[in-house]
Each structure stands twice: as C-alpha cells, then as structure tokens.
Amino acid sequence: MLLVALVVPFALGERTDLVTLATNVLILSLLAISFDLCWGLSGIMSFGQALFFGVAGYVIALVGRDLEFSQLWAVLPLAMLVGLLLAGLFAAFLLLGRKPPTIIFVALGTLTGSYAAERLVSGWQYVGAGNGLSSIKLLQLGTYEFVEGMAFYFLALIVLVLVYLGARFLKQSQLGLVLAGMRQNEERLAFFGYRVQLFKALVFSLAGMVAGLGGALYSYHQGFIGPGNMGPGLSTTAVIYCLFGGSGTLIGPVLGTVAVEVLTYVLADIDAIKRIWPVVLGLVLLAVVMFQPKGFLGLLVSDRERIGSYGRRRPDGQDGGSGG
Amino acid sequence: MALLEIRGVSKSFRTLRALEGVDVDVQAGTFHGLIGPNGSGKSTLLKAIAGAHFADDGTIVFDGHDITRAMPYERARLGLSLKFQITAVLPELSVYDNVLLAIQSGESLTRLLLSSSRRALDGEVTALLERFRLIDRAHDLAGELSHGQQQWLEIAMALALRPKLLLLDEPTGGMSPEERRVTGTLLAPIKAHCTLIIVEHDLHFIRDICDHLTVLDQGRVLDHGDVETIQRSPKVQQVFTTRV
Numbered sequence: 001m002l003l004v005a006l007v008v009p010f011a012l013g014e015r016t017d018l019v020t021l022a023t024n025v026l027i028l029s030l031l032a033i034s035f036d037l038c039w040g041l042s043g044i045m046s047f048g049q050a051l052f053f054g055v056a057g058y059v060i061a062l063v064g065r066d067l068e069f070s071q072l073w074a075v076l077p078l079a080m081l082v083g084l085l086l087a088g089l090f091a092a093f094l095l096l097g098r099k100p101p102t103i104i105f106v107a108l109g110t111l112t113g114s115y116a117a118e119r120l121v122s123g124w125q126y127v128g129a130g131n132g133l134s135s136i137k138l139l140q141l142g143t144y145e146f147v148e149g150m151a152f153y154f155l156a157l158i159v160l161v162l163v164y165l166g167a168r169f170l171k172q173s174q175l176g177l178v179l180a181g182m183r184q185n186e187e188r189l190a191f192f193g194y195r196v197q198l199f200k201a202l203v204f205s206l207a208g209m210v211a212g213l214g215g216a217l218y219s220y221h222q223g224f225i226g227p228g229n230m231g232p233g234l235s236t237t238a239v240i241y242c243l244f245g246g247s248g249t250l251i252g253p254v255l256g257t258v259a260v261e262v263l264t265y266v267l268a269d270i271d272a273i274k275r276i277w278p279v280v281l282g283l284v285l286l287a288v289v290m291f292q293p294k295g296f297l298g299l300l301v302s303d304r305e306r307i308g309s310y311g312r313r314r315p316d317g318q319d320g321g322s323g324g
Numbered sequence: 325m326a327l328l329e330i331r332g333v334s335k336s337f338r339t340l341r342a343l344e345g346v347d348v349d350v351q352a353g354t355f356h357g358l359i360g361p362n363g364s365g366k367s368t369l370l371k372a373i374a375g376a377h378f379a380d381d382g383t384i385v386f387d388g389h390d391i392t393r394a395m396p397y398e399r400a401r402l403g404l405s406l407k408f409q410i411t412a413v414l415p416e417l418s419v420y421d422n423v424l425l426a427i428q429s430g431e432s433l434t435r436l437l438l439s440s441s442r443r444a445l446d447g448e449v450t451a452l453l454e455r456f457r458l459i460d461r462a463h464d465l466a467g468e469l470s471h472g473q474q475q476w477l478e479i480a481m482a483l484a485l486r487p488k489l490l491l492l493d494e495p496t497g498g499m500s501p502e503e504r505r506v507t508g509t510l511l512a513p514i515k516a517h518c519t520l521i522i523v524e525h526d527l528h529f530i531r532d533i534c535d536h537l538t539v540l541d542q543g544r545v546l547d548h549g550d551v552e553t554i555q556r557s558p559k560v561q562q563v564f565t566t567r568v
Contacts, residue, residue, distance in 0.1 A: 172439075177421060177428070184416055185412060187376075187412075191396050191400055193429040194429055310417075310424060
C-alpha cells in the first residue's frame with residue numbers, strides 16, 4: 001500500500017487537481033486514524049474529533065497571520081500540543097468523573113463541543129467569523145515553502161506513515177492489550193485494578209493530538225480554515241471514514257477515507273447525479289454500515305486477525321499476529 | 325485483627341432491602357463460605373465487598389483500610405479480587421491474553437507502552453494456565469471455551485492479581501460433578517497465600533472446602549461459625565429445610 005502511495009503522484013502526472021485530492025485524502029486520513037484511536041481501539045464514541053482538527057488549524061493560521069511564522073519544526077508540534085491539550089481538557093470533563101460515563105454521554109458531549117465551537121467561531125470577527133481564515137501563510141522549512149503539489153503530498157505521506165506506525169506500536173503494546181480489553185468489558189478491567197477512565201483520557205488526548213496535526217496540515221494545504229472544519233459535519237465524516245473502512249484496524253480508516261473521498265469526487269462529476277450525489281453517497285455508506293458493519297476490511301481479514309493477539313505467538317503461526 | 329471487617333452493612337434496591345445490618349469478620353488464611361437461600365443477599369454482599377455496589381450504611385474495612393466508598397480499581401490494588409457469578413472473560417481475546425491482562429495490571433503506564441514485561445510475565449501466565457488445565461487452549465479465543473473452562477479461566481484471572489482476598493461468586497455454577505471436583509482440587513492449594521470468600525449453592529462443595537460459614541437469610545446474618553457448628557444449628561436447619 002505504501003508502494004502505491006509512493007507511485008500515485010508520479011502516475012497522476014500533470015493532473016495537479018488529482019494530486020491535490022490525493023494530498024487531501026492523506027491529511028483527512030489522520031482525522032480518521034484519530035477517530036479510530038478513540039472508537040476502534042478504546043471504545044470512546046467521539047463525535048467531535050473535528051474540533052481538535054479545526055482549532056489546531058485556526059491556531060497555526062493565526063500564528064502565520066499575526067506572528068508571520070510558519071516554520072514546520074515549530075508549527076506542527078504546536079498544532080499537536082493544541083490538539084493534545086484541548087482533548088485533554090475535554091477528557092477531564094467527559095471521562096474523568098467519579099463514575100464511568102456512558103457512551104451516549106461522551107458522544108453527545110463531544111458533539112456539543114464540536115457544534116458549540118463551530119457556532120462560536122462563526123460569529124467571532126477576530127478569526128474571520130463565517131468566512132474563516134484564508135490566504136494562510138505557506139508552511140516553511142528554512143527558506144523552502146511547501147505549496148500544493150508533489151512536495152506537500154510527500155510531506156503529508158511521511159506524517160501519515162509516522163502517525164500510523166506510532167498508533168500501531170501503541171496497539172501492539174501491552175497498553176494496546178489493556179485498550180482491547182477495555183473495549184470489550186471496561187467494568188471487568190476495573191476489577192483487575194486498571195483505572196479505566198485514565199486510560200481512556202490518555203488515548204482521547206493522543207487522538208486529539210493526531211487530529212490537531214491533521215488540522216494544521218489541512219490549513220496549510222488548503223490555504224484556508226473555516227468554521228465547518230471543526231463542526232459536526234466533519235466530525236461525522238471522520239466516523240464514516242472509519243466505519244466504512246473497518247474500525248479498530250488503523251489501516252481500515254485510511255482505506256475508508258480513500259474510498260469515501262474518491263467516491264465523492266467521482267459522483268460529483270457525473271452529470272446524471274450531479275445534484276443528488278450526496279444522497280447516493282449516503283445510501284452507499286448506509287449499505288456498508290448495515291450489511292458490513294466491520295467495514296470493507298472485514299471482508300478481507302477475520303475477526304481474529306483484526307483484533308490480534310498480544311502474548312506468545314501460536315506455534316503453528318495461525319493467530320492474528322501481534323495486536324493485529 | 326480480621327483481614328476483612330464488615331460492620332452494619334445495609335443495601336437497598338428501591339423498595340427491596342437486600343442487606344440489613346450485616347456484620348462479618350473474615351480471618352486471614354481462612355476459606356469463608358457465604359450460604360443461604362436464593363435472594364438472601366449473598367451475591368449482594370460479595371459485590372459490596374468488591375465495589376460493584378456501594379453499601380448504603382455501615383463500613384467495610386479491608387487490611388486496615390476503610391474501603392466502603394472505594395472504587396473497584398482501588399480495592400483491587402489493595403489486594404481484593406472478584407470472580408463474577410456470570411463469567412466475564414473477554415471473549416474476543418485469547419485465553420493467554422486474558423490472563424496476561426490480569427497479571428500485568430500492576431505495571432506502570434510506561435512499562436505497558438514499551439511492553440517491557442511481556443517476556444518476564446510469560447512464565448507466570450503459562451504456569452497459571454497449566455495449573456488450571458487451560459494450557460492446550462492458550463491460543464484459542466476465551467469465548468470458545470466451554471462453560472466450565474471459562475469458570476476456571478475466571479478463577480485463574482482472579483488469582484493472577486495475587487490477591488490477599490479472593491471473592492468467588494458461584495465458581496462451580498453450571499459445572500458437571502467432575503468439573504466441581506477438579507475445581508475443589510484447584511482451589512485447595514491457594515490457602516497458603518490467599519484468603520477466600522466463596523458464595524456457592526453446592527453445600528457439599530462448601531462443606532469440603534471451607535473453615536467458616538456465614539449464613540444469610542433475607543439480607544441478615546442468620547448464623548456464623550465453623551462448619552460443624554453451622555451444620556448443627558437449628559436455625560440454619562429450619563431455613564434450609566423450609567426455603568431451599
């Protein structure tokens with residue numbers, strides 16, 4: 001898959017619009033992985049991942065506008081820190097109460113946060129109100145400026161690969177085993193002595209960090225960030241990417257993002273369904289969720305391989321590998 | 325001083341008074357049975373000790389710590405371990421991983437993230453699986469085990485925490501007579517390092533394994549004492565002949 005990703009921009013040749021689309025897919029994949037860390041790995045239903053994506057995007061846009069600074073080595077860690085801290089703040093409210101919160105409480109809490117932030121930003125002139133912030137200062141590395149195209153594509157690819165490997169390391173670790181157990185029966189884990197809510201808050205914060213990184217790249221790549229980039233619309237799209245590809249697999253959400261974005265691009269270009277393509281896309285997604293709830297990756301790998309194993313490998317090598 | 329001191333514990337579920345001023349002392353190194361008719365409050369008392377329910381009144385002191393309002397993870401860290409009445413193994417994880425998950429619960433976050441103890445704990449996990457006759461199923465999913473084997477896995481997981489006090493809620497429920505016999509032999513050796521409170525309907529099993537018994541009836545302590553005393557107790561005989 002990495003090989004395909006390396007070849008794509010060369011294969012697309014002079015179709016710069018498609019290179020832009022491919023770059024966008026890589027960046028949005030970070031948002032999808034961020035949601036998968038929450039739901040697929042840890043059982044936290046977050047309908048507000050775009051909040052961390054959007055706020056980090058706004059912060060780096062403001063740093064560019066007001067401080068005229070956009071050096072990669074500083075702004076990307078800054079965006080990660082913004083995502084991490086903001087998600088940590090939400091985790092403190094939603095997850096760290098005396099009693100474990102319900103899935104619905106967390107889902108509604110994150111959704112409300114995402115919606116409230118979108119409304120707040122829409123009316124705040126300092127951040128461009130409903131128009132958002134445009135003409136964002138280009139991302140720089142020394143004197144080199146990343147513009148749309150090949151260079152930005154490979155930057156996004158490197159970031160995505162690093163995030164994927166980091167998330168995979170987490171999933172395959174003994175901590176990943178705790179998360180896998182937590183997803184199945186968190187009450188049982190509390191009786192083992194695990195402070196389950198603390199683990200949830202940790203993963204939720206890390207997922208916020210990943211979303212923040214994605215938001216920064218999105219801002220620089222699009223040259224624009226608006227209220228819609230932190231609202232329930234994009235938050236829900238992240239859920240769809242993940243469910244479409246297969247939650248809990250980390251690679252599934254990336255495939256889901258590719259599929260949904262490419263479908264969107266293709267359907268929007270067909271004259272016969274130009275006006276109703278969101279409905280067609282919605283029906284396709286509905287069919288996947290209803291008839292293939294493990295996502296289309298579930299067609300290719302067994303549950304055993306999807307969940308993986310953490311201890312010793314089976315002598316005959318028939319288990320799902322370490323942590324999936 | 326007793327390892328566990330329960331004083332005046334009461335618990336209600338809406339209008340139902342499940343426990344009413346229960347006093348129980350459990351000495352370290354003993355096997356203590358909780359018996360009584362259905363609905364007498366045995367499981368509720370066990371859950372109040374483990375933290376699955378909070379007592380409305382009274383106090384529970386474990387190993388010198390007042391745990392009445394402590395969360396389950398806090399109680400577990402003090403050395404309390406519960407085996408649920410309904411098996412609560414993690415069905416989508418392998419048998420091995422279920423035990424590893426329990427054993428590694430004392431590890432720090434950093435060590436868990438770096439998987440530093442995975443190899444070191446392998447021997448301990450394997451030994452427990454061998455002891456509970458599950459080594460041949462180590463790599464199967466826990467959900468694929470028979471009911472009896474799931475019960476053994478539950479006990480192995482509860483013991484993996486190296487508890488000072490192990491709470492077993494109907495460990496032989498749904499087992500064949502042979503499986504019950506094996507369960508008794510599996511539990512006997514833990515007396516050297518662990519105190520046990522056991523809720524069980526099989527009175528023969530309880531009589532064979534326990535030193536002390538507390539008899540509950542309608543949420544109150546009816547009687548308590550060693551096995552012989554309880555067997556001769558007219559109050560207990562009356563309850564068991566009229567209501568069991």
